[in-house]
Amino acid sequence: MKSIELLGKGEEMHGRxxxxxxxxxxxxxxxxxxxxxxxxxxxxxCIDWLDKGxxxxxxxxxxxxxxxxxxxxxxxxxxxAVMKSMSHIFPQIETYEREVHEMYGIKFEGNTRLTPFLLExxxxxxxxxxxxxxxxxxxxMYESIPFIEGEENEGI
Amino acid sequence: MGLHxxxxxxxxxxxxxxxxxxxxxSLWMVHFCTGCGAVEMPPVMTSRYxxxxxGITSMATPRQADVLLITGYLTVKTLRRVIQxxxxxxxxxxxxxxxxxxxxxxxxxxxxxxxxxxxKYIPVDLYIAGCMPRPEGIINAFIKLMKLxxxxxxxxxxxxxxxYDRYKENQRRxxxxxxxxxxxxxxxxxx
Amino acid sequence: xxMIGMAIKIAILIAYAIIGTCVGLLFMGIGRxxxxxxxxxxxxxxxxxxxxVAKLLSKKTNIxxxxxxxxxxxxxxxxxxxxxxxxxxxxAQLLSMDGDAFLxxxxxxxxxxxxxxxxxxxxxxxxxxxxxxxxxxMLSYELPFVITLIALMIYYDTTSxxxxxxxxxxxxxxxxxxxxxxxxxxxxxxxxxLQGMLMEQPFDIPVxxxxxxxxxxxxxxxxxxxxLMLYKAIALVAETTLFVDLFLxxxxxxxxGVMAAIINFFVWLGLIFLLFVLSILIAASFPRFRIEQAxxxxxxxxxxxxxxxxxxxxxxxxK
Numbered sequence: 001m002k003s004i005e006l007l008g009k010g011e012e013m014h015g016r017x018x019x020x021x022x023x024x025x026x027x028x029x030x031x032x033x034x035x036x037x038x039x040x041x042x043x044x045x046c047i048d049w050l051d052k053g054x055x056x057x058x059x060x061x062x063x064x065x066x067x068x069x070x071x072x073x074x075x076x077x078x079x080x081a082v083m084k085s086m087s088h089i090f091p092q093i094e095t096y097e098r099e100v101h102e103m104y105g106i107k108f109e110g111n112t113r114l115t116p117f118l119l120e121x122x123x124x125x126x127x128x129x130x131x132x133x134x135x136x137x138x139x140x141m142y143e144s145i146p147f148i149e150g151e152e153n154e155g156i
Numbered sequence: 157m158g159l160h161x162x163x164x165x166x167x168x169x170x171x172x173x174x175x176x177x178x179x180x181x182s183l184w185m186v187h188f189c190t191g192c193g194a195v196e197m198p199p200v201m202t203s204r205y206x207x208x209x210x211g212i213t214s215m216a217t218p219r220q221a222d223v224l225l226i227t228g229y230l231t232v233k234t235l236r237r238v239i240q241x242x243x244x245x246x247x248x249x250x251x252x253x254x255x256x257x258x259x260x261x262x263x264x265x266x267x268x269x270x271x272x273x274x275x276k277y278i279p280v281d282l283y284i285a286g287c288m289p290r291p292e293g294i295i296n297a298f299i300k301l302m303k304l305x306x307x308x309x310x311x312x313x314x315x316x317x318x319x320y321d322r323y324k325e326n327q328r329r330x331x332x333x334x335x336x337x338x339x340x341x342x343x344x345x346x347x
Numbered sequence: 348x349x350m351i352g353m354a355i356k357i358a359i360l361i362a363y364a365i366i367g368t369c370v371g372l373l374f375m376g377i378g379r380x381x382x383x384x385x386x387x388x389x390x391x392x393x394x395x396x397x398x399x400v401a402k403l404l405s406k407k408t409n410i411x412x413x414x415x416x417x418x419x420x421x422x423x424x425x426x427x428x429x430x431x432x433x434x435x436x437x438x439a440q441l442l443s444m445d446g447d448a449f450l451x452x453x454x455x456x457x458x459x460x461x462x463x464x465x466x467x468x469x470x471x472x473x474x475x476x477x478x479x480x481x482x483x484x485m486l487s488y489e490l491p492f493v494i495t496l497i498a499l500m501i502y503y504d505t506t507s508x509x510x511x512x513x514x515x516x517x518x519x520x521x522x523x524x525x526x527x528x529x530x531x532x533x534x535x536x537x538x539x540x541l542q543g544m545l546m547e548q549p550f551d552i553p554v555x556x557x558x559x560x561x562x563x564x565x566x567x568x569x570x571x572x573x574x575l576m577l578y579k580a581i582a583l584v585a586e587t588t589l590f591v592d593l594f595l596x597x598x599x600x601x602x603x604g605v606m607a608a609i610i611n612f613f614v615w616l617g618l619i620f621l622l623f624v625l626s627i628l629i630a631a632s633f634p635r636f637r638i639e640q641a642x643x644x645x646x647x648x649x650x651x652x653x654x655x656x657x658x659x660x661x662x663x664x665x666k
Contacts, residue, residue, distance in 0.1 A: 118233065118269075119232075119233070119269060120232065120233050120236070120331070121331060121332050121333065122333060123332070123333055123334075124333060127268040127269070132268070134266050134267070134268050135266050137268050138265070138266050138267070138268065138272070140335045141330075141333060141335055142261075142271060142272045142273075142330070143272070144335070144336065145273075145276050145326050145329060145330060146276070146322075146326070147273070147275065147276055148275075148276065148279075148315070148319050148322050148323060148326070171405075174401075174405075175401075175402070175405035178398050178401035178402040178405060179402045179405065181395075181398045181402075182395070182398045182399045182401075182402045184399075202386070202388075203386050203387045203388050206383070206388040206389050206390070208379070208383060208388065208389075208390060208391050209383075209388070209389040209390060209391055209392075210391075211391055211395055211398060211399075215556075215561075216556040216557070216560040216561040216565070217560050217561060217565050217566075217568075219410070219565070219566055219567065219568035219572075220561070220564070220567065220568050220572055222402075245568075246406050246407075246408045246409060246410060246568045246569040247406070247407045247408045248406070248407055
């Protein structure tokens with residue numbers, strides 16, 4: 001596959017190129033792929049590996065000529081979740097970084113728009129982290145709000 | 157001397173009965189379709205099921221509408237907008253909640269950002285169960301709502317006025333995702 | 348004696364208002380039914396609009412947006428009632444003067460301006476956009492309409508609506524303006540202008556519900572919307588009546604006597620109904636013009652058609 005040839009490492013996975021990179025290699029790799037036809041940044045996804053203690057960030061890119069999907073994967077420390085922003089290469093990464101910041105609590109240095117995105121006034125832990133107990137939260141939050149029972153068939 | 161008080165009440169009753177008769181035959185709705193179920197509305201309004209023969213038309217703004225039809229799940233963020241829309245409507249106003257997500261959360265029962273019971277935040281006159289309900293279900297619900305209006309039982313808007321502070325308190329809690337301290341401890345033990 | 352005359356005039360005015368609203372609401376209901384049949388639907392009952400108005404007027408809360416918002420509706424309704432007074436209905440005209448054909452054009456602008464005031468006072472951006480579009484639309488349909496009006500005035504050598512109606516009713520249907528070739532063209536232009544006046548499709552961009560949330564009416568609700576519907580009902584009658592007076596002899600088929608007045612009234616009713624059905628059928632079959640398309644349609648094609656009829660009439664008169 002073209003992206004594996006370009007970067008000199010990685011493996012083919014279900015017809016896509018999966019390339020494991022170190023954090024400091026990522027910027028160069030994205031730039032190189034962008035220059036060589038991977039001009040569509042598809043999305044930025046994040047996986048929480050609770051037992052390994054790290055977050056995996058996956059940068060998906062697409063090449064229209066080769067019809068090739070490249071996934072650039074990096075690992076960052078779960079307890080010190082800080083990453084350099086890539087929004088200067090593809091501007092649309094900014095929005096994905098906002099979402100990942102909100103859902104996983106990863107801070108992106110250089111992104112100035114890490115404001116609340118989908119959740120408003122969210123005071124708790126980021127909800128997509130594996131140690132966030134969604135069922136318990138639902139019980140404590142939504143189930144505890146009382147029903148408002150008026151008298152039967154009443155009016156003013 | 158004026159009318160006797162009882163007569164006045166009678167006359168008021170008669171007038172409101174007439175008003176209800178007119179109101180039930182001309183239900184203008186504004187449909188709030190952010191979650192899902194918006195696709196069920198076009199067949200209801202167009203040639204296939206033709207809701208206009210019951211006097212049901214869809215209106216462009218909440219000011220002109222009588223019925224708020226909420227389809228599908230509501231996140232906390234959309235609930236805020238729903239309440240704005242509801243408060244802009246002019247009473248008598250009715251709410252129909254559509255789909256099982258508005259009843260108890262449906263398939264989003266354990267989601268962190270989806271409200272579970274719509275009637276904790278705004279008064280709901282009628283639920284349509286199902287995921288998704290068919291257009292027949294919607295028309296059936298409207299006919300049931302007409303019956304309720306005729307009998308004077310669709311009084312959600314009066315309930316909202318009467319218990320306004322309690323509704324507001326519930327809304328404030330869910331908007332700020334506020335968990336009470338005693339709730340935290342109690343549930344932790346149970347867990 | 349003067350007092351009695353005044354009282355009679357007031358009574359007739361009230362009767363006009365009631366007839367105007369009833370006929371208008373009935374027509375609107377029938378229009379909805381016709382559109383439904385065109386869509387292959389059953390449609391609401393023909394009395395649906397009466398129920399709608401009753402419901403709107405019985406609403407319990409009615410949110411106002413300041414005194415201009417309140418007065419604007421009054422402005423609109425009084426403007427359209429005044430227009431109705433100057434229009435010969437079945438040959439009977441309550442108020443008349445020289446040049447009332449021009450006056451009616453001015454009076455027809457008053458309700459639109461009142462409407463614009465109310466919508467502006469509501470402060471909603473959609474209402475602002477809608478009002479802008481409504482005023483541009485008014486500007487565009489008035490040009491062809493005024494040209495056809497001038498053609499009629501040159502031919503009949505008068506500026507009085509009553510005289511135009513009288514001249515056309517001399518010889519029954521044969522003397523109607525629309526039977527003459529130049530006025531056939533003019534009537535086409537004027538009918539398209541009427542479509543714009545009624546804000547029916549394809550010229551309903553000012554109130555487009557899906558684009559600007561019903562435009563100027565966006566903040567109207569409850570009793571305000573109810574009175575707006577009443578105004579629209581009267582406006583429908585007034586605008587179709589203007590066309591009937593100009594081209595169809597005002598519906599006058601008989602002269603003198605009580606019987607003639609009644610027959611003329613029903614002929615007038617039938618003619619405005621036919622005109623309304625025509626406009627509804629056009630509305631049901633065409634999609635919506637954008638505002639610049641509508642403007643272009645009126646100022647390019649309609650204005651040229653109207654100008655051709657004007658020149659034709661001028662040549663006929665000179666001969």
